[in-house]
Amino acid sequence: MNKIMASKTSAQSKRTQSTISSLGLILTAAIWGFAFVIVKDSLSHIGAVWMVAFRFTIAAVLLTLIYCKKLKTLNSSYWKHGTILGFFLFIAYFTQTIGCDYTTAGKNAFLTTIYVILIPLFSWPIYRKRPRFYVFIAAILSVTGIGLLALNGNDGSIANMNKGDILTLICGVFYALHIIFVARFNENEDPILLTVLQFAFAALFGWLTAPFYDGAIPIKALHNPQVILSMLYLGVFSTLVCFVLQNVCLKYVPSALASLFLSLESVFGVLFSTLLLKEKLTLRMTAGCALIFSAILIAEVLPKLIDRNK
Secondary structure, three states: OHHHHHHHHHHHHHHHHHHHHHHHHHHHHHHHHHHHHHHHHHOOOOOHHHHHHHHHHHHHHHHHHHOHHHHHHOOHHHHHHHHHHHHHHHHHHHHHHHHHHHOOHHHHHHHHOOHHHHHHHHHHHHHOOOOOHHHHHHHHHHHHHHHHHHOOOOOOOHHHOOHHHHHHHHHHHHHHHHHHHHHHHHOOOOHHHHHHHHHHHHHHHHHHHHHHHOOOOOOOHHHOHHHHHHHHHHHHHHHHHHHHHHHHHOOOOOHHHHHHHHOHHHHHHHHHHHHHOOOOOOHHHHHHHHHHHHHHHHHHHHHHHHHHOO
16 A cells, blocks of 8 residues: 555655656746847947857856866866867857847747758768658658748848848857767767856856957946846856756656747747837747757657657
């Protein structure tokens, strides 16, 4: 009788953990989605590259304070890999943040998700593993969605894509490379240490680049409470808290379901930008978002469901 009760209690505990973790992943997606609004709104007060520098500096400092004891085990391999990951991360956020200045926050959110389809395609030459058929279907859907979302004018030519759309797509390329190499380096190294280093190097690249792109450090902007709150949101919540939530919650939620929850980032991005920034979402753009989101589900969720049912 006691064993039965213990089994029921254990099952109920697991369901509770799974439910709370699922909500945690949805919260992560919502925080990331809201970050597009924060970035878009803040660009009128502070330069894009300074924004990147500040957010990663905040995240790196806080994470270093939390895991300072682990830093004693750093070696040359960690420094090398941390630099590579930090560079990819910096270029991704550099192009995404600047891109957000030239396009809408909603489009910025959805176009960024091209990385989901690019990961298996880029992994093909690196790991010499041919993507499954549905990746190519997802790629076609994604490209079609991008066309509906980003191309303007009657001729629908690529010349009509604005600067922000192109930069956001470049961001997706570097997000994909970042995720691929994170997975590769994590095989033999502590992911916490790699995260600390990539945040630190992304911040360093930001500090080195910002004076050339944005000019002198924006002292006046840093006296603006709105800017300070925005940088804290991006550094603490959108970067550090989301990292912790994602890593903890993934332990208790099936990967297919977790991917679905995290992919809601783009949906939240469009939702918040429409409600708070009053951005207009046309029927054509809605169709484009729907196709891109379908591509994400096919590329990210479908393979995990297939593998689980084997």
